[in-house]
Structure formats: structure tokens, C-alpha cells
Amino acid sequence: MPQLDFSNRVAIVTGAGGGLGRAYAHDLAARGAALLINDLGTTMDGAGQSASFADSVAEEIRAAGGRAIANYDSVASREGGAAIVEAALGAFGRVDVLVNSAGTIRNMPFANSTDADIEHLIGVHLLGAINVAQPAINVMRASGYGRIVFITSGAGLFGGPGQSLYGAAKTGLIGLMNCIALENKDAGVTVNAVAPIALTRMAGQRKPDGVPSTNTMMDRMRDVFGASTEPEFVAPLVTYLASEACTSTAGIYSAAGGKFSRIFLGLTPGWRGPRNKPARAEDVLSHFEEIESAEGYKVPRSLKEELDIAMNG
Numbered sequence: 001m002p003q004l005d006f007s008n009r010v011a012i013v014t015g016a017g018g019g020l021g022r023a024y025a026h027d028l029a030a031r032g033a034a035l036l037i038n039d040l041g042t043t044m045d046g047a048g049q050s051a052s053f054a055d056s057v058a059e060e061i062r063a064a065g066g067r068a069i070a071n072y073d074s075v076a077s078r079e080g081g082a083a084i085v086e087a088a089l090g091a092f093g094r095v096d097v098l099v100n101s102a103g104t105i106r107n108m109p110f111a112n113s114t115d116a117d118i119e120h121l122i123g124v125h126l127l128g129a130i131n132v133a134q135p136a137i138n139v140m141r142a143s144g145y146g147r148i149v150f151i152t153s154g155a156g157l158f159g160g161p162g163q164s165l166y167g168a169a170k171t172g173l174i175g176l177m178n179c180i181a182l183e184n185k186d187a188g189v190t191v192n193a194v195a196p197i198a199l200t201r202m203a204g205q206r207k208p209d210g211v212p213s214t215n216t217m218m219d220r221m222r223d224v225f226g227a228s229t230e231p232e233f234v235a236p237l238v239t240y241l242a243s244e245a246c247t248s249t250a251g252i253y254s255a256a257g258g259k260f261s262r263i264f265l266g267l268t269p270g271w272r273g274p275r276n277k278p279a280r281a282e283d284v285l286s287h288f289e290e291i292e293s294a295e296g297y298k299v300p301r302s303l304k305e306e307l308d309i310a311m312n313g
């Protein structure tokens with residue numbers, strides 16, 4: 001089996017001062033990558049900041065013989081994103097890999113969310129990814145090589161009550177990924193996304209009153225998965241997607257309890273109305289079962305492919 005080697009590679013992992021990001025950083029560093037360990041050092045809901053998160057992981061990597069520097073900028077600002085990429089360039093001279101793991105969580109029913117919650121969650125997760133990916137991709141395009149891994153979430157892809165803003169931001173990343181992936185297909189840059197599940201401090205957060213709890217599910221997961229709820233069980237997928245060996249792009253993958261799967265959006269064969277006049281809502285009603293049926297679905301990999309299927313399928 002070929003070894004995935006990162007000896008000449010420089011990786012930025014945001015939110016690498018704890019939880020899942022720390023595990024991604026360790027696996028990349030152990031394979032020879034030089035690491036920029038970014039972390040603002042906040043509480044789970046985004047309060048405060050501390051250099052100790054990034055410092056401790058950078059120190060762990062150096063103590064194990066690896067190369068790492070710490071960075072404390074927030075991904076949530078344009079200046080922070082630019083500073084993160086500049087710091088990696090300044091220390092190591094290139095940027096080959098970007099893993100966007102920085103994140104916070106605030107659970108609440110959508111009806112109760114405040115302006116501050118909206119600004120914060122969209123700011124950290126969606127704008128946070130844009131803020132770092134844009135300067136990074138310019139560096140990657142110039143060198144003709146890059147690997148970006150966005151960390152998304154089943155909360156948005158499949159739905160998680162109480163997580164509307166978080167889920168919206170996390171699924172916004174998928175639109176971002178799909179378009180960046182196509183734009184950079186011939187530039188040596190791949191962009192993929194991972195929806196992880198691991199019992200970090202974030203996953204253990206209790207839901208407020210009025211929001212159905214997933215804590216029973218978490219307890220069950222702990223029983224069934226045992227040690228495989230640890231972040232190290234997600235890292236192999238991120239490392240593979242960050243490696244030269246991975247040439248596929250615009251994929252969404254799940255990593256949960258040691259199991260790896262692909263997640264995709266599909267088009268059902270559907271029902272076609274007349275071409276010479278619009279169908280009526282009543283026609284949609286009478287064909288809704290056919291429209292819904294997933295049997296024989298297709299998976300378009302671009303808007304163009306969706307149109308091709310619609311025209312010919």
C-alpha cells in the first residue's frame with residue numbers, strides 16, 4: 001500500500017487547538033507536513049480567546065519531532081483569514097493544504113435566534129471558510145497545487161433541530177466547495193468536504209429547553225462506538241483528502257465511528273410535463289409520488305450535468 005507522505009507539504013488547520021482539528025494536525029504532522037496551528041481559543045459558543053489552545057498543539061507536534069507554528073487569528077474576519085495564510089507563507093514559504101475546522105456552536109430554536117447569533121454562526125462557519133480559503137486558493141493556484149478540506153455537518157446536510165443557523169452556515173460551505181472545485185479543476189486544486197462525528201466538547205453540548213435533545217443518541221453512540229467516537233477516527237479521511245493521492249474533487253464524505261461514506265445530492269428520474277405548455281399544480285399533485293421516488297436516481301457533478309440530465313434524461 002502506498003504511504004501518504006507530506007514531507008514537502010505545508011498545511012494550515014484552523015481550529016487545530018482542540019477537538020477534531022488537533023487530530024487532523026497531528027496526523028498530517030506525523031506524515032511530515034509543516035503545520036500552521038490556528039486557533040482563537042474560544043469557548044464552544046465563541047466567548048473569550050486564549051493563545052494556549054494553539055500553543056499547546058504546536059508544542060505537542062514539535063515535541064514529537066514535527067514542524068509547527070501557532071497562530072491565534074480569528075477566521076471570522078477578512079484580516080484574520082489573510083493573516084493566517086500570510087503566517088504560513090512567512091514561516092514555511094508555501095501553502096499546500098487547508099483544513100477548515102474552526103467552529104463554534106449555539107443551539108436554539110430558529111424562532112429565538114438573535115441578530116448576534118446569526119452574525120456569529122454565519123461569520124465563523126461560512127464567512128470563516130471564505131476568509132481563509134480565498135487567500136489560500138490564490139497561493140495554491142500560483143503554485144499549481146492545493147488540497148482544501150471543508151468541515152461541514154450532518155446538522156445542515158440532513159437537519160438537526162435547534163441548529164438552523166449552524167446548519168445553514170455548514171451547508172453553505174457545500175455550495176462554496178462545488179463552485180471553487182469546478183473553477184479550479186485545471187489548476188491542480190481539489191476541494192472536498194467532510195461531515196465528521198466525534199464526541200468532542202462540541203458534540204457533548206446539551207440542548208436548551210424547547211429543542212429536542214440528541215443527548216440520548218450521543219449516549220447510545222458512546223455505547224455502540226466505544227473508542228471510535230474519538231477525533232482520531234475521523235482524521236484518516238481528512239488526511240487522504242488532503243493528500244496528493246486524492247484527485248477527486250467536490251465530494252462530501254461522512255466519517256462516523258470509524259465508518260467512511262460518501263454523501264451526495266441526487267436527481268430522481270422524476271416526471272416530465274408537456275414541453276409545449278406548463279404543467280399545472282394539480283399535475284404535480286397527481287405525479288408527486290413519481291417525482292419523489294429515488295429509484296434510478298442520478299448524481300450530477302455540476303449544474304451543467306443537471307441540465308444535461310434534465311434535457312436528455
Ligand code: NAI
Binds near residue numbers: 015074128197200
Ligand atoms: P471544538 O470546539 O473542540 O474545536 C473547535 C475549535 O475552533 C476550538 O478550539 C475553538 O477555539 C476554535 N475556534 C472557534 N472559533 C474560532 C475562530 N473564529 N477562529 C479560529 N478558531 C476558532 O469542536 P470540534 O468538535 O473539534 O469541531 C471542529 C469542527 O467540526 C467544527 O467546525 C464543527 O462545527 C465541526 N463538526 C463537529 C462535529 C462533531 O461531532 N464534533 C460534527 C459536525 C461538525
